[in-house]
Amino acid sequence: MNVIACVHQKGGTGKTTLAISVALTLAQQNQRVLLLDTDYQATASDWGQQFGEIFNIVVRSQVQANIQLEQEIKRFQTRFNWCVIDAAPTLSDITVKILQISHELLIPIRPALPDIWAISRLASLIHQTHRAAGYIPKTKIVFNQYQGETLPPLHAALMQYHLPISPTLLPFDPCFAELFTGQPLSPSLRRLIQNLLTEGGSKQLFDE
Numbered sequence: 001m002n003v004i005a006c007v008h009q010k011g012g013t014g015k016t017t018l019a020i021s022v023a024l025t026l027a028q029q030n031q032r033v034l035l036l037d038t039d040y041q042a043t044a045s046d047w048g049q050q051f052g053e054i055f056n057i058v059v060r061s062q063v064q065a066n067i068q069l070e071q072e073i074k075r076f077q078t079r080f081n082w083c084v085i086d087a088a089p090t091l092s093d094i095t096v097k098i099l100q101i102s103h104e105l106l107i108p109i110r111p112a113l114p115d116i117w118a119i120s121r122l123a124s125l126i127h128q129t130h131r132a133a134g135y136i137p138k139t140k141i142v143f144n145q146y147q148g149e150t151l152p153p154l155h156a157a158l159m160q161y162h163l164p165i166s167p168t169l170l171p172f173d174p175c176f177a178e179l180f181t182g183q184p185l186s187p188s189l190r191r192l193i194q195n196l197l198t199e200g201g202s203k204q205l206f207d208e
């Protein structure tokens, strides 16, 4: 099972929206998708309760002690070939566990300096965790809610964190907000998410 996590300690950057969008895109490709909600706010769980079945996505909440996160992943790994984790806007033990068990990390940010500054401690934790584990999962910063902002200064501000930046820009689009009313992802947004998942040519995401 491939584990892909949407993380950022800053609130409202689009983690849950991206996690649901990734889950929808994979499920549309006939992948067996588990969406794991690790946030007490339970937005992904609420979405899952109402719409998960329609889109063939199983949603589970796992906000307990971090050891249980690993157990949950193990428990489900034969049933699903994808686990998409929606992380809470915090840095905690569960964040460390998520960093340890994920194959891929997506860090959505709004194209603004506060979202960039807030990456600092997360970036340190990522580098520290990866050094300790001796491997580096695919990690990408993803601009979300993009509305034509000038990117070079933002890229310059991001340089210090030594984390790759995705060339895929997720636009500000009301369709993303409409996901929470049970709307499917539009074909153009799905293509965008697919680009995000497959860019860089690293991993063949849609193989069994």
Ligand SMILES: Nc1ncnc2c1ncn2[C@@H]1O[C@H](COP(=O)(O)OP(=O)(O)OP(=O)(O)O)[C@@H](O)[C@H]1O
Pocket (backbone or CB within 6 Å): 010, 011, 012, 013, 014, 015, 016, 017, 018, 039, 041, 043, 087, 088, 089, 144, 145, 146, 170, 171, 172, 173, 174, 175, 176, 177, 178
């Ligand atoms: N690309 C986008 N275009 C338009 N609206 C968006 C986009 N991405 C997210 N939103 C909206 O921004 C708000 C915050 O998004 P979301 O809940 O996904 O952020 P989050 O990082 O999960 O927040 P939290 O840190 O509280 O968990 C939501 O209302 C969502 O609909």
Ligand SMILES: [Mg+2]
Pocket (backbone or CB within 6 Å): 015, 016, 017, 039, 041, 043, 086, 087, 088
């Ligand atoms: Mg969220």
